[in-house]
Amino acid sequence: MTPILEAANLRVTFGTGVAAVRGISLGVARGETHCLVGESGCGKSVTALAIMGLLARTAQRSSDVLRFDDYDLMRMSEREMSRVRGDKLAMIFQEPMTSLNPAYTIGSQMAEVLERHRRVSRAAALDRAAELLARVGITAPGMRLKQYPHQLSGGLRQRVMISMALMCEPELLIADEPTTALDVTVQAQILRLLQSLQRELGLALLLITHDLGIVARMADRVSVMYAGEIVESAPTAALFSAPSHPYTRGLLRCIPVPGSVRRDEPLGSIPGVVPRIAPGFVGCAFRDRCDHAIPDCARVVPRKSAAPGHDYLCRLDAA
Amino acid sequence: MTCVVELRDVRREFRAPQRVVHAVDGVSFTLAEGDVLGIVGESGCGKSTLARVILGLIPPTGGEVLVDGRSLASMDRRERARLIQPVFQDPFSSLNPRHRVRDIVRLPLAAQGDIPAAKQRDRVMQMLERVGISAEMAERRPAQLSGGQRQRVAIARALVLHPRIVVCDEPTSALDVSVQAQILNLLAELRRDLGLTYLFISHNLAVVEHIATDVAVMYLGRFVEQAPVDALFRDPRHPYTRALLASVLTPEPELGIPDVGLGESYPDPANIPPGCRFHPRCPMAEERCGREAPDGIVRHGRLVECLLA
Numbered sequence: 001m002t003p004i005l006e007a008a009n010l011r012v013t014f015g016t017g018v019a020a021v022r023g024i025s026l027g028v029a030r031g032e033t034h035c036l037v038g039e040s041g042c043g044k045s046v047t048a049l050a051i052m053g054l055l056a057r058t059a060q061r062s063s064d065v066l067r068f069d070d071y072d073l074m075r076m077s078e079r080e081m082s083r084v085r086g087d088k089l090a091m092i093f094q095e096p097m098t099s100l101n102p103a104y105t106i107g108s109q110m111a112e113v114l115e116r117h118r119r120v121s122r123a124a125a126l127d128r129a130a131e132l133l134a135r136v137g138i139t140a141p142g143m144r145l146k147q148y149p150h151q152l153s154g155g156l157r158q159r160v161m162i163s164m165a166l167m168c169e170p171e172l173l174i175a176d177e178p179t180t181a182l183d184v185t186v187q188a189q190i191l192r193l194l195q196s197l198q199r200e201l202g203l204a205l206l207l208i209t210h211d212l213g214i215v216a217r218m219a220d221r222v223s224v225m226y227a228g229e230i231v232e233s234a235p236t237a238a239l240f241s242a243p244s245h246p247y248t249r250g251l252l253r254c255i256p257v258p259g260s261v262r263r264d265e266p267l268g269s270i271p272g273v274v275p276r277i278a279p280g281f282v283g284c285a286f287r288d289r290c291d292h293a294i295p296d297c298a299r300v301v302p303r304k305s306a307a308p309g310h311d312y313l314c315r316l317d318a319a
Numbered sequence: 320m321t322c323v324v325e326l327r328d329v330r331r332e333f334r335a336p337q338r339v340v341h342a343v344d345g346v347s348f349t350l351a352e353g354d355v356l357g358i359v360g361e362s363g364c365g366k367s368t369l370a371r372v373i374l375g376l377i378p379p380t381g382g383e384v385l386v387d388g389r390s391l392a393s394m395d396r397r398e399r400a401r402l403i404q405p406v407f408q409d410p411f412s413s414l415n416p417r418h419r420v421r422d423i424v425r426l427p428l429a430a431q432g433d434i435p436a437a438k439q440r441d442r443v444m445q446m447l448e449r450v451g452i453s454a455e456m457a458e459r460r461p462a463q464l465s466g467g468q469r470q471r472v473a474i475a476r477a478l479v480l481h482p483r484i485v486v487c488d489e490p491t492s493a494l495d496v497s498v499q500a501q502i503l504n505l506l507a508e509l510r511r512d513l514g515l516t517y518l519f520i521s522h523n524l525a526v527v528e529h530i531a532t533d534v535a536v537m538y539l540g541r542f543v544e545q546a547p548v549d550a551l552f553r554d555p556r557h558p559y560t561r562a563l564l565a566s567v568l569t570p571e572p573e574l575g576i577p578d579v580g581l582g583e584s585y586p587d588p589a590n591i592p593p594g595c596r597f598h599p600r601c602p603m604a605e606e607r608c609g610r611e612a613p614d615g616i617v618r619h620g621r622l623v624e625c626l627l628a
Contacts (some may be wrong), residue, residue, distance in 0.1 A: 039495035153585045154362075183361040183522065184566040185579050191568075192576045210495065213568030217576050236572045254500040256525040257569050266507070267529060269500035273465050 003027035004204045005051065005172055008065035012043070012050050015058040017279040020046040022228035028172065033198065033205040035215040035236075038225035041274055044208045047225075048174050051206075052091055053081040069171060087117040090170035092161045094177035099161065100149040106133075106160055107145030113167040125167075132163035136193055155186035162193065169201065176208045191218060212255055216240055221309075224248050227277055227285035234310035244304075244312040247286045284314065292316055323387060323483055323516045324350040324373070330381030331368050338589045342368040343379070344540030345614070350533075352483070355510065355517040357531030357548070359524055359563065363588060365540040366520045370488045373518060375399045386484065397431055404477035408489035410469030414461040414476075420447070421457040424476045431480070446475045450505060467498035471505065478509065486518045491526060503530055524567050528552050536560045539586050539596045541614075546621040556619060556628040558601050595626065603627055 005028040012021040021043045028034045036044045049055050051066070053073065066073040068089055073081070085091075093099040101109055110132075111125035120128075126145060133141035136159040149157055158178060165173055175194070179187040195218065198205050207218060215222050216236065223233040224245065232245040243249045253268025272289040283298040284290070290297070296315060305311045306318035331343040342365040350356050358366050371377045373384055375391050384391040386402050394402075404427070407413040414423055421443055428439040447457050450471040461469055470490060477485055487506065491499040507530055510517060521527050527534055528548060535545040536559060544557040555561045562579045580602040592599050598608035605627065613624045 039497060155585065184524070184568075185361060185562060185581050188566040188568070188577055188579050189581075192578060195576055211568070212496070212570045216570040216572045217568050217574060219572075240570060240572050251496060252570065254496045255570055256500075256503075256529040266504040267500040269504060270497035271501075273467070273498075 003029045003032075004069055005206065006065055006067045007051065007063060010047065010050060010063040010066060011061070012046050012055065013060050014056075019228055019277055019279070019281075020059075021050060022277070024223075024225070024228075024230045026223055026230065026233070028204045028206050030171070030204050031198070031202045032220045033195075033207055033218050035219035035222045036206065036208045036225060037210065037212060037215050037222060039210055039274065042225040043228040044225050045176055048091065048176050048206070048208055051174065052085060052089065053078070054085075083117070086113055086165075087168040088171045089174075090165035090168070090172070091174040091176065092158075092165050092178050094180050097149065097154070097157060100157060102149050104148075105145065106147055106149065106152070110145070110160070110164050110167060113164055117168050128167060129163070132166055133160070135166075135197075136163045137189070138163075154182055155190065158182060158186075158190055159193070162190070162197075166197065166201075170203065172204045172206065173198075174206045174208070177210070178207075179214070180209070180211075187214075194218075212251060224251070227274055229285065229313060231286065231314070232310075232312040234306070234312075238307060238310050242306065242310075242318070244306045244310070244316075244318045245286075245314050246290045246292055246316070248312075250289075321352045322349045323352050324348075324518070325385040325388075326373070326382065327385070328382040329369070329372060329379045329384060331365075331372050331377065332380045340589045341540050341591055342588055343372060344588075344591065345382070346537075346540075346542055347382075348535065348542065348545065350484075350516060350518070352516055353510070353514055354533060355519055355531045357527035357534045358518065358520045358537055359522065359527050359534065360537035361522065361586075363586065364537045365588065366537050367488055369537070370405070370486050370518065370520055374403055374405050374486050400427060400430065400482075401480050402482055403484045403486060404480065404482040406470070406473050406477050406485060406487045406490045409493050410461070410466060410473050411493070413473055414469055416461050418460065419457070420452065420459055420461070420464070420472050423461070423472060424457075424479055427476060427480050442479055443475075446479045447472075449509075450475045450478075465498075466494050467501055470494065470498075470502050474502075474505065474509070478513065478515075481513070482515075484516045484518065486520075488520045489522070490519075492521070492523065499526070506530065524563060525569075536563065539588055539591055541596065541624065542622060543597065543624045544622060550621065554619075556621070556623040557597075557625050558603050558627075559597050562602075595624070597625075 008025045009023045010021055011023050013019045038044050050061050063074055107126055107129055110129035111122055114120055114125040114128055130141040133144055138144055138159055179190050219236045222236050222239045223230045226247050232248045243252055250270040270289055275288055284301045287293040287297040301313050303311055303313050326346055326348050329343055329346045333340040360366050372379050424443045425439050428434050452471050491502050519531055531548045534548050534551045535542040538559050544560045555564055562581050565577045566579050581600045594609040594611055595613050598604040608626055613626045616624055618628050
């Protein structure tokens with residue numbers, strides 16, 4: 001089946017030639033959850049904004065393929081893009097407080113989405129909003145529609161963001177750290193909700209997170225980003241059972257897992273920091289932090305296959 | 320075993336027109352030298368207010384904090400600073416951006432007023448080296464450091480007076496996992512080498528399990544369960560502790576997203592429910608839970624504030 005979202009060799013550079021995204025390729029199939037995981041500054045959020053056409057003006061985007069459904073996103077004007085965005089292609093952000101307008105009620109912000117993309121009356125749009133609020137588990141939706149964002153808790157605001165993204169029945173939802181600002185108990189509720197909505201509506205979900213626990217529990221496929229590149233991509237079970245890139249292996253060792261703590265041993269950690277990628281950088285970006293680095297790692301790195309559908313960017317043989 | 324910190328029914332209220340927020344609502348515990356008490360709970364449960372009370376940054380509105388058997392309220396700032404020091408969550412806002420690293424770390428020594436300048440400099444450089452900050456980095460300002468390096472500077476500043484107790488309030492929450500592990504390892508090492516006692520506040524249970532010797536679970540201003548770390552994680556008794564533990568997403572792909580069964584009603588410290596404060600969200604709640612307060616119940620050799628535990 002052809003994926004609903006497909007990117008090949010997507011690159012984003014900012015004004016001075018700093019490359020934030022350095023030639024990544026990924027696809028998301030209908031009904032699939034694809035997790036993009038990495039630490040801060042690895043380029044995962046910039047990737048999302050590049051797909052949505054929401055990059056700052058100083059950014060340059062190039063790509064061999066950047067396709068959503070039947071749309072060639074590279075060729076679309078801002079006007080055409082704004083018709084798709086919020087309609088078939090929706091996004092939710094990390095901080096639900098800053099992405100809701102504090103001056104308008106929940107109802108008016110939600111209704112606006114539908115009014116913009118469909119010919120509907122305000123009353124019909126509000127009905128749909130109430131229906132979706134109920135769908136995401138908000139009690140007394142009629143009352144919530146009349147409230148302002150500051151009157152809602154963080155968990156409720158994120159539920160509002162999700163239902164707002166669903167107003168036009170999108171086919172692809174991009175969620176950038178949707179639960180990072182929330183408590184673990186609320187996080188579990190929100191992720192369960194996303195999962196059940198996805199199954200029910202056949203949504204494709206591109207989920208961006210730094211949390212490998214979320215990845216393990218949510219993803220069908222995982223792509224690990226480091227310094228603007230996808231260094232490993234695999235079906236979820238394969239990534240956790242046979243991680244092949246040294247960075248992926250290092251990340252997995254860093255997570256303290258409840259129930260398997262050995263208190264006298266230090267946690268695994270990755271020494272050093274993410275390098276700055278200057279224009280003209282060649283070779284493996286992880287080599288300064290890697291135990292296996294040899295002089296050859298400063299040359300162009302091959303993308304190898306560990307198994308069907310599982311590839312990684314390293315000269316080493318698979319685990 | 321000497322008891323370094325003792326809290327006796329500590330309370331802290333914040334008064335606003337028509338609202339009284341009971342941020343800390345009767346917390347008692349003792350902490351022995353070398354112990355690490357992990358305090359976990361959701362945002363708004365009062366854990367940071369408790370940290371500020373123990374640091375002496377705000378006075379309690381009730382109860383007493385004893386350090387080394389003496390009341391915190393009877394000490395002056397300098398004396399308190401020699402005993403207790405903080406490490407805060409956000410190393411981006413807790414370090415003065417206009418000062419050099421060496422001056423940031425020197426400030427606690429200078430504030431004591433009786434340490435010669437040459438000695439101050441030596442102790443600063445020793446401590447920076449101990450936490451992995453080079454002499455060259457000591458000349459920089461915080462903006463020129465990474466998040467992990469800044470947190471190392473914050474730790475050096477906290478330890479430069481050789482305090483006995485360090486209050487860590489979410490010390491790794493703003494850091495990436497690879498850096499978080501470096502900082503946790505450093506904190507564990509320093510505790511062992513310097514014989515420190517930690518109060519370690521975090522919303523991340525996995526982190527707490529790794530570093531703590533004892534864990535307290537805080538809900539709406541009270542410790543609802545407290546136990547040695549292994550006992551608490553192996554056999555949680557309070558339904559809230561169970562829900563918290565169930566919400567932790569470990570990297571196990573075969574498990575799905577758990578149903579924690581807490582409902583959407585969010586706790587409000589200005590409006591604490593009668594009876595058991597957790598009963599409106601509790602999946603096990605019975606009728607009497609709305610009437611009887613389970614304060615101070617000890618079962619299975621530990622504090623479990625639950626009528627049904």
